């Protein structure tokens with residue numbers, strides 16, 4: 423069933439993909455399994471775009487499918503046995519960048535792994551991050567970005583957090599498409615996470631949970 427879902431999303435068969443997700447939910451599949459299939463499909467979509475077989479309309483449709491799948495799966499989380507909450511995370515796609523598929527997966531995985539997540543959405547300014555840290559008081563901040571110009575935005579956000587006197591209150595992780603350890607260093611963040619599970623591991627480590 424997972425493989426079928428991966429193919430349906432990757433091949434842009436929207437109705438079939440959503441039907442499969444509903445069937446998987448009804449059949450008791452774990453939300454994480456469904457989201458993992460969706461993530462695998464998105465990687466294929468990305469490849470096809472890079473190879474020149476897919477263009478912007480396919481990417482937009484893929485983004486919409488991801489959002490619809492998340493909407494179907496999210497309510498299922500509430501039905502899971504209550505898990506211990508470990509801490510709080512503020513996350514967002516940085517200013518100038520609207521790619522949110524990867525960030526949404528990270529948000530989702532943090533949530534199912536016991537974190538209260540405040541997702542600020544896309545194109546989030548340094549000011550918004552600073553305000554959210556003051557109000558929500560997270561232990562962890564996640565900055566997502568897929569464009570090259572996101573690297574400077576990440577640096578500006580970390581600087582603004584420093585200027586606001588909040589830098590020692592939070593650990594900051596960065597991730598997304600072309601982000602790597604070098605960008606993490608450039609931005610002045612604490613760590614780089616290559617995927618959603620890496621983000622979960624970092625957050626757990628920082629709040630002292632195994």
Ligand code: B12
Nearest residue numbers: 468485520521522523524564566569570597598615618621
């Ligand atoms: C889908 C997509 C889009 C969709 C986005 C839909 C959406 N709702 O997000 C749309 C069509 C809107 C889009 C628009 C654009 N895009 Co685009 N897009 C892509 C594409 C194909 C896939 C990105 C994606 O979502 N991948 C799927 C996810 C799941 O990927 P992932 O990396 O595995 O995600 C994991 C990690 O990154 C990590 N992660 C992510 N965030 C975080 C955060 C933290 C804290 C942690 C720990 C981990 C983490 O966890 C994720 C889950 O495991 C990439 C190409 C590619 N192959 O990557 C181009 C790409 C990113 N886009 C690109 C460009 C240029 C654009 C546009 C400027 C195009 C245009 N001319 O308008 C606009 C940007 C507008 C803007 N201001 O942002 C370029 C960027 C080039 C660059 N160097 O800057 C790319 C690389 C394509 C290319 N090869 O040229 N795009």
